[in-house]
Amino acid sequence: MRHRRAIFIVPIILAALGLAAGELRASTQGVHIVNTPHNLSKSGTGTPNVTAASDEDRVCVFCHTPHNSSLEGPLWSRKSNISMYTLYKSPTIKSLPEQPQGVSRLCLSCHDGTVALGLLLHNFEASSLGAIPAGRNTNFGTDLSKSHPISIIYPTDQEFSDKSTLEYKGIKLGFDAYVECTSCHDPHNNQYGNFLVEDTSTRHDALCVQCHTKSGWATNEDATHRTGGQRFSEVSGVVSSDGCVNCHKPHFAQRGVHLLKQADSSSGEESNCISTCHKGASYPGGDVASSFALDYRHPIQLYPGVHEANETLPVPEGKKHVQCVDCHNPHQAGFQGSPLGSTSPAVSPPSKAPEVNGPLRGVRGVTTFGEAIPGEGYASSEFQICFKCHSGGSASYFKSNRSSTQRPVRVFSSYDESVRFGASSVSFHPVTKLTTGTGRSLKSDYQNGKMQMVYCSDCHAPHGSVEPYILRENNSDTFPVGAATFPLCFRCHDDTYLYGTAGSRTLHVSHVRNHLTPCASCHDPHGIPTLTGVTQNNAAHLMNFDTRYAGAGASYDAAGRSCTVAGTCHAAGDKRYY
Template sequence: MLLLLSLPAMAERVSDIANTKHNLSATGPGTTRATSEDEVCVFCHTPHGATSFPGSPLWNRQLSSQTYTVYTSSSLDAEDIMGQLDQPGGSSKLCLSCHDGTLAIGTVNVLGGQQNVNIAMTGTAIDGSMPPGEGETTGFIRDLGIDLTNDHPISLTYDSNLANVDTELVDPVAAAHIGVRAPGFRPIVPLEQTGSGGAAQIQCASCHDPHIREQDPAEVIKFLRLNRFQTNIPVDGAFSETSDIMCLACHDKEGWATSAHASPSVATETYTSAGAAQREFPVGLPVWQAACLNCHDTHSVHGSRRLLREGTDSLTVPKAGGEAASEETCYQCHSSTPVINNTASEVKDIRTDFNLPRHMPISNADQVAGQEVHDVTDSDLSEDPLLLGKDNLSNRHAECTDCHNPHRVMKNALFNGTGSDLSPTHAHTAGHTNIASGAMRGSWGVEPVYGSSVFPSLPTNYLVKQGDGGLGAGTLVTSDWVTREYQICLKCHSDYGYFDNNIYPLGTRPNLSTSGGGTTSGTNGLTQYTNQAVEFNAPVLHRGQTTTTDSGAGSAFSINNHRSWHPVIGETGRDPTTRSASANAWLAPWNSNVGEQTMYCSDCHGNSTGPTTVVPSGNNPWGPHGSTNEFILKGSWNDQTGGQARDVPATDPNNGICFKCHDYQTYADRNGGDLDSGYSGSQSNNLHAFHADRIERMHCMWCHTAVPHGWKNKALLVNLNDVGAEAGLPAGTEIAINGSADVYNQEPYYFNAKLKVRTFAQSGNWEETNCGSAGANIPGNATSTGRDWMRDVCTNPP
């Protein structure tokens, strides 16, 4: 803290144009200057013969007659209020007489009593205009051109009405540092009365004073009236002229002051020499001090949106034009070749995950539309469901800000933590929960509202969760803000983000393989994705071990039966005693608080991990960015997942997804690790092990649903005596299984399925008579029940 307090506050600006790049005379310090003319002021001002323009300070240049393409954005509330922004006016019009590149810099109205003089210059473009710098379409040039869509909006009316609508802008009426200058009132951020009826507007000179420099002439302040960089810890809602970056004079971003990107204890990485030089940053500048300028540039690369630095799909360095690609802004730091010094790998390499064989469709090339469809509407970075694919599946996409709000993210195990605890994500420990981590803080999502427990009923509604509850915010699922990771996932992976006619096996849900990086169509028999909000429904009355009549199972199969689910939305209520199972049939941390714990989507989805854990190896990131496995899973999942012999090793050699949480030997080895499984009865305390011995292998999908999110039967068990709407069949349909080679395949939930349950048993009370054909005299099902049925159909299954 002593170090922070000792950081220099904003040094006094010196009005000394002679020692700035705006001294275009032969004596100027810049590379663009006159060859011999030594007058300094003449390039902008003249006492006689000035251009007539309202408010112009004796302007010695002609003004451009160009019509400009002005800034526009779906999240620019000023457009909702005033329509399209006005053409540049006031000081902006003057600045653009050089900076739009249409007029020669050396052309002035009057010089030495002569009119319309062309001063000989060096360091200009061929036509004498502003030089091209790093390239005319890069973000490292001050020839802004006449396309201003990649430049900070100007001629924008800034008043209380705009501040109230936006909610993250400082109210200029309440802030002494913003306003129209008048006798006795000189706010440091001056607005200009260039709007309709004299309305106060933002113009170039609101931020820039073309005459000033830093006390140290070597410092690059870009003629800013206030700090170019942050010099001390920011405070939400309390702008400091001496220590805050200039952006915060107007932009009071909710949660920014406590975010990871603004934290001196988190964002300590410094820019590389090349990265700093490219951006004209001081050598050794840490990320937290670069603040807004890490991700934004007021004059950014052509094609980027929302002033995102390097935010296009251009392949050049620096980027030159291209189409909007916001992920590229994040990749500046979150890649294997960052522009920051990241020797400790604290800043996670996300780009590599997105280049794995299976990944979210984040690039323009991966997205069906072929361009960045993502378009947020407000400071919560929320988006119209139509852009998620609701009306057009071609709009489906993934972008970083679909899941993360970079102005609010926090390095904390909990989204509501009271500060940084340096945790990269949620705590993966005993007492596991589904509470969102700091990486999810301030994002937006949806909470499904259920009207029925019957599988596969759709939710009746979705409640949008958005905003930031602040430090120590409540964690109730009923909160207005996101409190659970699944809320973020479900806005795309449910019928909130697409139309679902709830018809199976094929409906209106998104197809596999439609986007780059997607799972191959036909994997596990699937050609369409399923609706996760339908599957993860965790009805309160189905928790514990109970009999229900509304699970979606046929009426003949309701006793001792209920819905089952992985506890993503809600806990199961089924502890080891209820399950008649040993807690250690689960791996840590799942062997603690069994039945009471919840989990995350990212416990199963993400880059491939070791065989007994879901924790990323090394410095790999959490999160479902990409994987070498289908469905972006952390392990393999197919019809061979399980044991391939009577005796199996301690860990699954095929890295099956199930056995990162469930003990491999308990379920796949004939000795069962000496542990009880819920599938037990008088024959054995572990009928998984019993069958592994008899069949000489044990595959999960023989008995369990192929999409193990949630299901109509207990323990995610398939029942070929009771196939129904989920397969496009009448309820209670029995599937004919005549021999060991026979299996049932019907997307999405049946793949290599064998199991027939005649009656469901309480866990721990399973007997051979519970299994077998429900209709022994029905053609194709004459293999009876119990052990006889098992011998006929399970002796050597595929």
């Protein structure tokens, strides 16, 4: 009778421990608890992080007891864990973590390093094994802010798999609702290493994507951070196999928010990109890191921890910043249409101004009316991304650090680009809307509608430049210039035509070639803002004088073919006709 009773009891204990009978019989390395690092008895082999006991033969006793167990867990034998923890925080988190509960608190009774491994209920010492030493990667301490959140209700959101599919994938939720340690780890089965419930030996983020379904990650064929791309074999295989863990760490992340890998805990988010991957002359995607070290750049290094994925747009003054993720969505970015605007891109199809391409895909933006794009908010045009910072009431925040006396001071002045390129703008470079006229001052390849719109980045190098205003080429705005060469303007405009001898073109010869007057002294390179006093007549032809040289009262009369100027250029302050 005793023999029959033992046969009956064993399955009950196995069920309480979460073990199938087949697992107990399995001989595969790591499937049986005896062959895992959780075997702390004398028969255990130990690990670099934990030494097996020298004074205890029983395997299960470190967590379980058949009699007088605690109600905290299945046949639970360990000393109660009363620690309070610092929890994970993120501005975009879908559900708020709670103090660890249930199975997670049981796991932490060993893995927070506050309770000796050999100390059981009622302070009974089953072994002399002490707590996991600090600094070991199995000791998480009581600060969980840099680890994947636990004791958090599984979100019902489009960027997460349906909860009903998880059990089939081997992922368990505490109380059928909470993400816990055992959602990713099976404490009794180490067949995949780190007690993971999914084989991550080939695809290192295989477990991550069972729950996380980031928009565009799996559906964009050229999502380079997922696929590794097909252009550079020396990096594509590594990037593809790492997937999520290229950028994220589930435990001990250098930056807690979003669990980012960084050079160190004090580095900004941008270090996740430029210190690890996008750097070096040999990097196949270009040495982006060096661009951000140039004199004129988007200063991504200055704003650690400011960016929020759901931040107010346009970005208000108190939150002004610029980081890689302001212009690039790492979960959706690819190399389609690159370089921007190229008719023969590295990955088809090509992009055409003002359309975004792969690297700019999935980024929030602002409309030509200076308002955040509704819904998901994704920009369809490049300028909408630029307008996130360079529009609105605080657009002037990012003025150059040069003193105001060294910057153009316009008759009609605004740093709000949604006003300068707005729907009602009288005169503009065709960034937000189609060009008008035949473009007779342009090179022949661009005339008669052959170039209808341009990108902001046709003139500006968004990462960095040796030229002020992050311009792609020299285009001095100070008078007099050193030489009558304006390579940026003359990339599109025909200098032979502009230096002609007919009509108003003689003014270009006189001003630019003979007196070394910069183009920007008379013309506003972006557009004339829609402000009080601006008309079709006084703001035509991108005429918006720099008052440092033309005088505070400078004005233009397109119909009368004249301008009234004073100051450095014309000290007498008279009206000039052409």
